[in-house]
Amino acid sequence: MRTKIIYTLSFLMVLLSFSCDSYLDLKPENGTIREEFWQTKEDVQSAVIGIYSSMLNTPPSESDRTLAEYIFMYGELRGDMISPGGFMTDEQVEVLTSNILPANSLTTWSQFYRIINYCNTVIDLAPGVLENDPTFTQTQLNNYLSEALAIRAYLYFTLARSFKDVPLKLTATLSDQDNFQLPAAPQSEVFAQVVADLTLAEGYAVDDFENNASNKGRITRNAINAMLTDVYLWQENYEAALASANKVINSGEYALIEASPQWFTTVFARGNSTESIFELQYTTQNLNPFYSIFLQRPQYLAAPTVLESVFGIDFEDPLNKDVRGERASLVPGTNEIYKYTGIDENQRKSLQESDTHWFVYRYADVLLMKAEALNELQRGSEALAIIEDIREKRAAISITEEQPGLEDTRGIRLYILAERAREFAFEGKRWFDILRNARKENYAYLDILLAVALRSAPANQQQSILAKLQDPNSHYLPINENELFTNKQLVQNPFYK
Numbered sequence: 001m002r003t004k005i006i007y008t009l010s011f012l013m014v015l016l017s018f019s020c021d022s023y024l025d026l027k028p029e030n031g032t033i034r035e036e037f038w039q040t041k042e043d044v045q046s047a048v049i050g051i052y053s054s055m056l057n058t059p060p061s062e063s064d065r066t067l068a069e070y071i072f073m074y075g076e077l078r079g080d081m082i083s084p085g086g087f088m089t090d091e092q093v094e095v096l097t098s099n100i101l102p103a104n105s106l107t108t109w110s111q112f113y114r115i116i117n118y119c120n121t122v123i124d125l126a127p128g129v130l131e132n133d134p135t136f137t138q139t140q141l142n143n144y145l146s147e148a149l150a151i152r153a154y155l156y157f158t159l160a161r162s163f164k165d166v167p168l169k170l171t172a173t174l175s176d177q178d179n180f181q182l183p184a185a186p187q188s189e190v191f192a193q194v195v196a197d198l199t200l201a202e203g204y205a206v207d208d209f210e211n212n213a214s215n216k217g218r219i220t221r222n223a224i225n226a227m228l229t230d231v232y233l234w235q236e237n238y239e240a241a242l243a244s245a246n247k248v249i250n251s252g253e254y255a256l257i258e259a260s261p262q263w264f265t266t267v268f269a270r271g272n273s274t275e276s277i278f279e280l281q282y283t284t285q286n287l288n289p290f291y292s293i294f295l296q297r298p299q300y301l302a303a304p305t306v307l308e309s310v311f312g313i314d315f316e317d318p319l320n321k322d323v324r325g326e327r328a329s330l331v332p333g334t335n336e337i338y339k340y341t342g343i344d345e346n347q348r349k350s351l352q353e354s355d356t357h358w359f360v361y362r363y364a365d366v367l368l369m370k371a372e373a374l375n376e377l378q379r380g381s382e383a384l385a386i387i388e389d390i391r392e393k394r395a396a397i398s399i400t401e402e403q404p405g406l407e408d409t410r411g412i413r414l415y416i417l418a419e420r421a422r423e424f425a426f427e428g429k430r431w432f433d434i435l436r437n438a439r440k441e442n443y444a445y446l447d448i449l450l451a452v453a454l455r456s457a458p459a460n461q462q463q464s465i466l467a468k469l470q471d472p473n474s475h476y477l478p479i480n481e482n483e484l485f486t487n488k489q490l491v492q493n494p495f496y497k
Contacts, residue, residue, distance in 0.1 A: 280357055
């Protein structure tokens with residue numbers, strides 16, 4: 001069994017080296033998958049494990065970035081909490097300063113579509129194994145399909161939030177005859193497909209894998225409902241978002257951990273805590289990429305204003321501090337991003353110990369998304385109660401406390417946004433949170449995004465950046481020029497023409 005899994009994982013890694021000139025960059029050799037694999041339930045299991053492996057790693061034959069690095073860049077560089085580190089590349093600076101060109105290699109989406117194709121392959125070929133392996137049950141098949149559907153949905157959700165309109169490829173690339181000339185689907189259609197995938201996945205999902213690492217590192221029903229809550233907020237379907245959030249909360253599987261000297265170690269350095277819903281599981285045998293990009297050759301630093309403006313500083317009592325700030329998210333003075341390299345408040349992990357996970361969804365995320373839905377449904381008092389509970393658990397200091405009225409929807413919205421900045425600093429969510437709030441009600445709240453840009457933009461570029469951001473198309477990345485060259489059905493985001 002173990003040998004079979006290792007063999008199939010090796011096969012999946014080999015597939016990554018079969019590059020072509022299509023925008024998907026995914027075509028395997030004709031017939032290889034269908035003829036040599038997909039005969040037993042162990043093949044299906046190995047293929048699903050391969051999907052998770054591909055989310056953690058880059059192809060061995062390419063100098064690409066990991067999925068987590070892309071999500072970090074897409075979710076943080078255009079926010080207001082990142083400054084250039086000494087090793088930030090020119091292309092990263094261009095994204096940071098909203099000076100993005102279609103030639104920028106950071107706009108490639110091949111890593112996303114590569115993993116999407118693995119998901120599609122499981123979805124298309126796994127059902128056929130039922131005919132070949134009499135020990136393979138429909139329930140087992142459904143469980144595996146749930147994982148593939150949910151991961152595909154999450155990747156498309158991320159692409160649509162980053163690029164807006166993207167091609168929807170919902171079938172596996174299995175031969176050289178497959179059609180790679182696909183137009184981009186509108187963002188609303190992509191979101192609808194994401195909801196459809198997640199709804200189907202929820203019906204097939206596993207509630208409990210019977211071990212903690214799998215419950216936190218694989219797709220469960222609760223992970224799916226966390227994703228659904230997120231997507232529904234983007235669709236401004238607040239009743240549905242509330243219902244999905246309540247499914248996670250009412251499961252009784254999660255709890256916030258009280259602030260203490262052990263809080264950081266428990267939640268971040270070790271991971272898989274009672275606050276964890278879905279984390280990409282790096283280990284000491286499969287190290288994360290963060291040690292280099294945040295510490296050894298830092299590409300990113302916390303913006304100089306983050307500690308004081310986001311977490312607050314009590315100048316009269318230095319011991320009074322938000323547990324999420326100093327020596328949790330960042331190091332005062334140097335502005336080093338600490339969340340992925342520290343082992344506790346006082347010491348960092350070594351390179352050989354750099355196994356901190358990538359946090360996709362945590363319980364606090366679901367709670368604050370529920371608060372957002374409640375506020376938009378004019379249930380402000382309930383939203384504020386959630387904020388205050390989180391703040392109490394995190395020992396948030398009074399200087400960051402806000403007191404909007406119970407019916408002050410905009411004030412509570414901004415308070416939730418500020419609390420999300422504290423809670424999810426450097427977890428790839430800041431820009432998406434800003435954009436989601438700005439675009440509500442057909443961009444009725446564009447001023448939220450402009451205010452953030454004004455705070456974070458270099459003084460000599462403020463006016464040009466503000467002028468660009470008036471155009472909603474500028475809030476999304478351009479389609480990379482290589483994708484346009486290889487797929488003639490694609491049309492460039494009009495802002496970048």
